[in-house]
Amino acid sequence: MRNRRDFLKQVGVGGISLAAWPLIARTGEQGVEALPQDGFGFSTAPSLQNPSESGVTVAIGVNKPSTAWVEYGETEQLGRVATGSRHGLKPYDTRAHHVRIDGLRPGQRCFYRVHACAVEFKSAYDIRRGDTVATDIYSFRTLDPAAKEARFVVWNDTHENAETIAKLMVQTAKHGADFHVWNGDVTNDNYTEDKMVEHYLGVGGQPFARETPLLFVRGNHDTRGPAARSLPRYQETPNGRFYYGFRHGPIAGVVLDSGEDKPDTTKVYAGLGDFIAYHEEQTAWLRRELEQPYIRDARFRVAFCHIPLWWADKRYPEDQNDPRSRWHELLGDAHFCMVISGHTHTTAVFPPNEQRPYAQIIGGGPKPENATLICGVATQEKVSISVLDTEGIELNWYRTFAPG
Ligand SMILES: [Fe+2]
Ligand SMILES: [Fe+2]
Structure with missing residues (x-):
């Protein structure tokens, strides 16, 4: 079992430097020129922001320029994808991604898994995708005005x-x-x-x-x-x-x-x-x-x-x-x-x-x-x-x- 010091190193809490979050999956994308294996990974585990009755935003740190998306669903089989697109563009960031899951019911339990893929802009017409990583599956509940407690x-x-x-x-x-x-x-x-x-x-x-x-x-x-x-x-x-x-x-x-x-x-x-x-x-x-x-x-x-x-x-x-x-x-x-x-x-x-x-x-x-x-x-x-x-x-x- 990891001790607390090891844990803090991995999540980078409070002044301790970030290390890549353990990679659950690492695959090159077929048909797209892959970057060399260069240690791409998450720098934090996922966390949940801005909850509402219909959704939540999944936030996660990354250690290199990349895109990200979230698989989600009512069971661990997931089955749906939140693209995180804004103004017609899917996420691209060097430090962290925020992907909104929406369209859920109040109080619904939702399972999710975050994916990220390294991306290198050689030029506007030469964009290369690299390694893909994914987290384990977690779950949360949306807010619910009708909850008893x-x-x-x-x-x-x-x-x-x-x-x-x-x-x-x-x-x-x-x-x-x-x-x-x-x-x-x-x-x-x-x-x-x-x-x-x-x-x-x-x-x-x-x-x-x-x-x-x-x-x-x-x-x-x-x-x-x-x-x-x-x-x-x-x-x-x-x-x-x-x-x-x-x-x-x-x-x-x-x-x-x-x-x-x-x-x-x-x-x-x-x-x-x-x-x-x-x-x-x-x-x-x-x-x-x-x-x-x-x-x-x-x-x-x-x-x-x-x-x-x-x-x-x-x-x-x-x-x-x-x-x-x-x-x-x-x-x-x-x-x-x-x-x-x-x-x-x-x-x-x-x-x-x-x-x-x-x-x-x-x-x-x-x-x-x-x-x-x-x-x-x-x-x-x-x-x-x-x-x-x-x-x-x-x-x-x-x-x-x-x-x-
Ligand atoms: Fe204070
Ligand atoms: Fe204060």
Whole structure:
């Protein structure tokens, strides 16, 4: 059996260099001039992004220029192919591929296998296909508004800490979640796209990431560095935006992007931040979205937002002219039961009070001794939150019950 160090080497988690994922198959394509056997392979195992009631996006890292596709189906016989085509072109990338599987039913189990083929552009009319590799077969379930129960886990502020991520993986696998929320500050900053594959797709080696879809929440550190603008290439979200809503069972979720933690005018940003305009855009969207039936009709409403809206009795942002300050009133008026956040690197649970009709739940920090796994279970009657440390010990909990 592989030990944890070997595993981390293979999936390239948190600062450990990427190695090719073991090749399950390696074949040249008949009738096409093949490249020499040159070590083409996956640099991560597959992971699942942007889940919906009808599909999911399969993401995987590769170590050379290549194309990719996904076989899928209701049984392990598979039988259908998702091409990943966009604007008439099949995927071609040097680092990672994202292939959307769509047209599924709510709550459907879907089996899948990822294929990739090395491709070399000699010229526009001389494109050569090389080795083909494939993963093993895995499965996942789509989101399901009619599900009786919703189980989820939340990570936050992992900041590239390999030891923390390895420990969180162990606890996460025990919980059996329907979806996984990564609540911001995955990285310290984004300087190169190679590192982004490692940081954002590298968790794909664990069974939970191959089979449990991720809902991504951007943190302030994820906005930093010259490559931060490439984040949508590696983390796919609904409509390419970092603010969106979803529904699974008794829960309607809203994801908000709290942006940077200092004003746009702060000198260190050199005038490159434009978050006030972005937060105005999000606020207008949130006001409209809260009227949608999938949110209004849900038994419980939960928001995920990297920077908390409150710490005890102190409200954020302090500047009431900041558009984010409207989120508090909007979520309160829409009867949200909790906001789940990170950012402070100190875990806390603040139950509702006279100022705040929802609970503010905050996860811990990047070091293993401060990190937390927030586990949630929602039924028709209640939402139960348990905040665990990296050894699985419960640090805090919160429960809220459906009215009437
Ligand atoms: Fe952080
Ligand atoms: Fe943060």
